Amino acid sequence: MILFLRIVFIVVLVSMFAVTGWASTEVALWKTPRAVATHPWFIATLFDCYFGFLTFYVWLAYKETGLGARIGWLLGVLLLGNIAMATYMLIQLFRLPLDAKMEDLLLRRK
DSSP states (O other), X not given: OHHXXXXXXXXXXXXXXXXXXXXXXXXXXXXXXXXXXXOHHHHHHHHHHHHHHHHHHHHHHHHOOOHHHHHHHHHHHHHHTHHHHHHHHHHHHXXXXXXXXXXXXXXXXX
């Protein structure tokens, strides 16, 4: 399972870098058309996305015991979204042996 999750989050990270890089070459983020930025589904999607980020962060804050790490990762998740989340997951996954259990990933280390 750990190997599978490593592959999944590598794909997520590479995909996010690729699509973010592509989008950045097409149009600057701050040049999003007003019709898009004010569209109800765009706003609903942003709420959904950021509540997902915060849900993930609650688990991350449980795992991390240091205030500095918690603040740093909060900023990372809020500013970089799935790029930061996939990076965090890969750090956690590569700290574990391939035969580790899901509890080893999900629960705080002693």
